[in-house]
Structures are given as structure tokens and as C-alpha cells.
Amino acid sequence: MHETYAKLRPGTLVLAVCDAHVYNIVQNGLPTSTFQLGVQAIKILDPSDEPVEERLIPILSPTSTDMSKDNSAVVSFSTFDVAASPTKKAKHAKGGKGKEKMD
Secondary structure, eight states, rough: OOOOHHHEEEEEEEEEEEEEEEEEEEETTTEEEEEEEEHHHHHEOOOOOSOOOOOOOOOOOOOOOOOOOSSSSHHHHHOOOOOOOOOHHHHHHHHHSOOOOOO
């Protein structure tokens, strides 16, 4: 079970260092405010007596789509090289990383 989920339960007393942001906007002619807290650090001062609720993690069935090389969509995507950026590809095509040593 995830440690944060088990530790932070209703009734837990915490001390936190946060960044507070307020966004004042106008929606349909009415002013509204949205508040956001960004937690930088947290310390539990008094743990909760509430029991940890059991969370069930759904298990998804395997995909039914055939991803073989016979599939034209898969073959067309295989032409893309996603491991390198376009800049790196251009440098590699020109002869490598740096200048070659001339004798």
C-alpha cells in the first residue's frame, strides 16, 4: 500500500511548508477565486486513529488489438525513430558528435 495514503488519513495532524497561490478571475461577469497549495515538505505531528481504507487496484485485461508486424498502422509507426531528437539525428547524419581530427 502506498505510504502516503496509509499515513495521511482523516484526523491526522500535520505541519506543512506550502506555497499559497490565489487566482482571481471573472466568470460570467462574477468574480471568483481559486486557491492552490503547493506542499514543499510535510511532517506528521499526530497520527490518526482512523483505520486505513483498503483500496482495490483494478486489473485491466490485456489489449485485444493485434500489434503484429502485419498490422499496417504498426508498420507505419515503426518508421519513426523516437529515441533521438531531430537535432541529434542531424548531427549524427553529418558525421558524429564533434569535429574529426585532421592530420
